[in-house]
Amino acid sequence: EYKNMQNQELFNEYFAKLIKEKSTRTVLIYTDYDSDGIHGGLILSEVFKNLEIKFDWYINSRQNGYGINEDVICELFKNHEYSDFISIDLGITNGDVVEFLKDNWNPFVIITDHHTIQQEKYPKYADIVVNPKLNLKSPENFLCGAGVIYKLVEKFYCNQAMKIWVGIATIGDMVPLNPYSENKNIVTECLRIINSEEIENERIRFLFQNMYGF
Numbered sequence: 001e002y003k004n005m006q007n008q009e010l011f012n013e014y015f016a017k018l019i020k021e022k023s024t025r026t027v028l029i030y031t032d033y034d035s036d037g038i039h040g041g042l043i044l045s046e047v048f049k050n051l052e053i054k055f056d057w058y059i060n061s062r063q064n065g066y067g068i069n070e071d072v073i074c075e076l077f078k079n080h081e082y083s084d085f086i087s088i089d090l091g092i093t094n095g096d097v098v099e100f101l102k103d104n105w106n107p108f109v110i111i112t113d114h115h116t117i118q119q120e121k122y123p124k125y126a127d128i129v130v131n132p133k134l135n136l137k138s139p140e141n142f143l144c145g146a147g148v149i150y151k152l153v154e155k156f157y158c159n160q161a162m163k164i165w166v167g168i169a170t171i172g173d174m175v176p177l178n179p180y181s182e183n184k185n186i187v188t189e190c191l192r193i194i195n196s197e198e199i200e201n202e203r204i205r206f207l208f209q210n211m212y213g214f
Helices: 008-020 035-051 070-079 095-104 145-153 160-172 182-196 202-212
Strands: 026-031 054-059 084-088 108-112 128-130
Touching: 008 108, 008 128, 008 145, 026 035, 035 054, 035 084, 035 145, 035 160, 054 070, 070 095, 084 145, 095 108, 108 145, 145 160, 145 182, 160 182
Parallel strands: 026 054, 026 084, 084 108, 108 128
Antiparallel strands: none
16 A cells, blocks of 8 residues: 555545545645646546446636636536546646635545645645645655646546546556656556557557557
8 A cells, every 4th residue: 555645645545534424524626727637537436436426526727717717616616516526737926826725615625636846826725735846855756647637536446448548548648657666666557568469448459449559
């Protein structure tokens, strides 16, 4: 089990409780629009589907700018009753929007991100913040956004598709692949699966068959 991220144990406790209370909870996943954010959303969606946790997934629009958008939050929460909010690959500089979200609807807020922390914009009102850069001494503070959510949820559920998605996101986000690092392990496993030509997920297999003739 991976244990190198600050606040990971808090997330583990939260997620175990979420599974027990899933009949009364609905989660809003809010992700960035790039490959990293979208693959992170795919990973968490896959976990929720297999654990039968109710959720909606919002992919941020480039027109809204980077980060959690206050107008979007208003629209989403005005029309739905979400008990939980989980960000992927954004949110670490949206302290004001997180405060607005908590003040008006008070969901359980989890910010997962990997971008640089700015203390004046830090989401201090979030219930849990997971960002590898909270511990700059850790050798694993270069995980991408999808890598962060993958390492958080893999103990609860993991399949082959998730291993492919996190590998693609890690390559696409151009994070360092230092020797013996978690990023290197993630990409190595992704490429091993792809090159084995034994891809279990039909949609992913179809994609690679058409791209590379597998």
